[in-house]
Amino acid sequence: MNDIVFLLINGITVACIYGLVAVAVSITWSALGLLNLSYGFIFSFAGYGAWLAERHLWGEPIFVLFMGIAAGVVGGVLVCLLVFIPVHDKPNFTIRGMIGTLAVSLIGGQILLQSFGPKAKLLPEFFGYSKIKILDVTLTADKIGVIISSIIMLTLVVKWMKSSRRGLEIRAMMMNPHAASIVGIGVRKTGIYVMAVTGAMTGLSAALLSQTYYLSPFSGLTPMIKGVSIALLGGLGSVRGAVIAAIILGFNEALTTKFIGGRYVLITQFTLIIIVLIFRPRGIAGILDKAREA
Amino acid sequence: MSKILEIKGLSAGYGSLRVIHDLDLIIETGERVGIVGLNGHGKTTLFYAIAGLTHWQRGSIIIDGKQIGRTRSQGPGRYTHLVVKEGLAIMPQGDEIFHGLTVEEHLDSGAFTPESWKNRKQKREEILEIFEPLKKLIHTPVGRLSGGERRMVSIGRGMMSEAKVYMADEPTLGLAPKIGKGLLEALLKIDLKNSAMIIAEQNVALLEGKVDRIIGMHAGKLKGEASSSLSMGLKN
Numbered sequence: 206m207n208d209i210v211f212l213l214i215n216g217i218t219v220a221c222i223y224g225l226v227a228v229a230v231s232i233t234w235s236a237l238g239l240l241n242l243s244y245g246f247i248f249s250f251a252g253y254g255a256w257l258a259e260r261h262l263w264g265e266p267i268f269v270l271f272m273g274i275a276a277g278v279v280g281g282v283l284v285c286l287l288v289f290i291p292v293h294d295k296p297n298f299t300i301r302g303m304i305g306t307l308a309v310s311l312i313g314g315q316i317l318l319q320s321f322g323p324k325a326k327l328l329p330e331f332f333g334y335s336k337i338k339i340l341d342v343t344l345t346a347d348k349i350g351v352i353i354s355s356i357i358m359l360t361l362v363v364k365w366m367k368s369s370r371r372g373l374e375i376r377a378m379m380m381n382p383h384a385a386s387i388v389g390i391g392v393r394k395t396g397i398y399v400m401a402v403t404g405a406m407t408g409l410s411a412a413l414l415s416q417t418y419y420l421s422p423f424s425g426l427t428p429m430i431k432g433v434s435i436a437l438l439g440g441l442g443s444v445r446g447a448v449i450a451a452i453i454l455g456f457n458e459a460l461t462t463k464f465i466g467g468r469y470v471l472i473t474q475f476t477l478i479i480i481v482l483i484f485r486p487r488g489i490a491g492i493l494d495k496a497r498e499a
Numbered sequence: 500m501s502k503i504l505e506i507k508g509l510s511a512g513y514g515s516l517r518v519i520h521d522l523d524l525i526i527e528t529g530e531r532v533g534i535v536g537l538n539g540h541g542k543t544t545l546f547y548a549i550a551g552l553t554h555w556q557r558g559s560i561i562i563d564g565k566q567i568g569r570t571r572s573q574g575p576g577r578y579t580h581l582v583v584k585e586g587l588a589i590m591p592q593g594d595e596i597f598h599g600l601t602v603e604e605h606l607d608s609g610a611f612t613p614e615s616w617k618n619r620k621q622k623r624e625e626i627l628e629i630f631e632p633l634k635k636l637i638h639t640p641v642g643r644l645s646g647g648e649r650r651m652v653s654i655g656r657g658m659m660s661e662a663k664v665y666m667a668d669e670p671t672l673g674l675a676p677k678i679g680k681g682l683l684e685a686l687l688k689i690d691l692k693n694s695a696m697i698i699a700e701q702n703v704a705l706l707e708g709k710v711d712r713i714i715g716m717h718a719g720k721l722k723g724e725a726s727s728s729l730s731m732g733l734k735n
Contacts, residue, residue: 377608
């Protein structure tokens, strides 16, 4: 019993961290048509932003966490200015966008390596070291903190998308970019909003992961690969699909680590994704969708 | 009366294809103008050129004294939102809708000026008075509506803002005649105090007697003009 609850908590923690990146990938893809491969860079960028803030500004953990999110926003807007705005209306935008964001990711990673060196950095524990015991299961503060802060972030983003004017514009652009420009929605301006919000999500995820693992110039690559694969499983473009996919893959990761071994996580993960995509080519979102297309 | 829309020497097209040829058009405030022409003669492209949605264009387009035309060679839609903000309400042909938004949100998305966004509730009520069938469907995703209802939503979206020029592109296309007529009636109910309206149609009979002028369009040029009662002799 203990073991199972422990596994569940682990699965959910992992799902929260990667789910944030996955939702970011998903929103960017459907709103801007950009498969943003630079989330790895934004991830490390945000991590180093938080680390610098801790060293030079103020060591208070919650402040550091918020600085991580802020650095994520800066990173997102930077990628938007460097890649999305110059190429979004050129022919073959999808491929160019992919190459451009990949280039930003690689060059950016090298710049981080140059500036901070290869030595891994560690962020402070944001949520303290206290432990709670519920039904014989010990929950550490950091796991609870990860779960709660990710849920708050996701709720805020979804609420904002549902109720604000900008959110309406973004959703409109996700559904029909051509009609969106007809009703006066500017692609470039919306692009900056989208990248800022998804950057914030990536920043949170970076801060949360770097406190338990470590931070290095390329530590964002694995979360990005996981994020993209979760987004694929969820059906690119669907926030709900991405959340469900994150939970499924989070459990998969926890279960695989427990019963088969940590080395096999990617194998089981991609097998799962392939199986789902064979039967549901549009991912989990294909099951959820209620409205017919176009 | 003042000119609300003045187009001079407009050419536009897609790639190497030139669809609009040196077109001139002047529309006065308060006018309702019908543009008729067969498929593929450039009615939609004319609207898209005004909105900056063609691949390239040149020539002058002045809305209410403000130049919105520019010589461009790439990036369709790059400036469209700016043009729309100058007071252009486009009711596009076919299914240019956001299938996942509810009817309510969809109407809101048409309120592109800050004032109309503030007054969006009241505007919505006005539009629902015109399109009664939408009242029951206000929280339904647009993707689940029928063709006629979708067109109502798409036209309603164009009516949400205080535009200077309304452009309705074949509002009746593909609809049952009765529904099409109803939609046209709704369009004619829009109050044109400081604005004007252009309706593109293939069916001359539908517009007859209802608009102030009918202009024929043929091979990318405007050909002939008539007050709407004389329009029957106007094919070509």
